[in-house]
Amino acid sequence: MALLEILEFPDPRLRKVAEPVKEVDDGIRKIIDDMFETMYNAPGIGLAATQVNIHRQIIVIDVSEDQSEPRVFINPEIQVVDQDLFSYDEGCLSVPGFYETVERPKHVTVKALDRNGEAFEIHPEGLLAVCIQHEMDHLSGKLFVDYISPMKRDRIRKKLEKQHRLQAS
Numbered sequence: 335m336a337l338l339e340i341l342e343f344p345d346p347r348l349r350k351v352a353e354p355v356k357e358v359d360d361g362i363r364k365i366i367d368d369m370f371e372t373m374y375n376a377p378g379i380g381l382a383a384t385q386v387n388i389h390r391q392i393i394v395i396d397v398s399e400d401q402s403e404p405r406v407f408i409n410p411e412i413q414v415v416d417q418d419l420f421s422y423d424e425g426c427l428s429v430p431g432f433y434e435t436v437e438r439p440k441h442v443t444v445k446a447l448d449r450n451g452e453a454f455e456i457h458p459e460g461l462l463a464v465c466i467q468h469e470m471d472h473l474s475g476k477l478f479v480d481y482i483s484p485m486k487r488d489r490i491r492k493k494l495e496k497q498h499r500l501q502a503s
């Protein structure tokens with residue numbers, strides 16, 4: 335397994351749209367294993383392939399307390415069930431150190447393929463529902479900071495750009 339480099343906002347590669355996976359083969363399973371290792375190492379609860387500069391529709395999530403519930407979503411599709419919204423203070427491995435409240439649909443249905451290429455469907459609740467939507471946004475080039483005010487987003491961008499300059503020198 336290998337740790338992958340996580341892209342950070344405002345890296346333009348985070349804006350690329352991921353392609354569907356054509357076949358869930360050993361190459362895809364290797365990417366999944368490396369993504370879990372990278373996410374657990376961070377540590378984080380969700381990671382989309384886009385964040386490690388792989389522009390394929392692959393997401394890994396584990397919202398358990400003890401890294402005991404790894405979940406994989408390949409080519410995920412989402413349907414909003416009703417108009418109820420749910421607020422959560424979201425963070426992101428690609429926006430380290432910053433958290434903002436985001437409102438998203440509370441009740442969704444998610445269809446995807448698992449690591450064996452088998453189709454499944456779930457009705458996630460709470461943090462899992464938030465996390466799936468957050469990670470699916472990454473696959474479309476979207477970030478949680480896109481939901482906050484342009485002023486807040488710009489402040490975060492400037493702080494991260496400064497950190498990146500310091501790291502590079």
Ligand code: QAP
Pocket residue numbers: 376377378379380381422423424425426427429430431432461464465468
């Ligand atoms: C996405 O985020 C998420 O700022 C997953 O310094 C987050 O794993 C979905 C992390 C919250 C729903 C709710 C963030 C680690 C991890 C940081 C993460 C940081 C170190 C974020």
Ligand code: CO
Pocket residue numbers: 425426427428468469472
């Ligand atoms: Co994220």
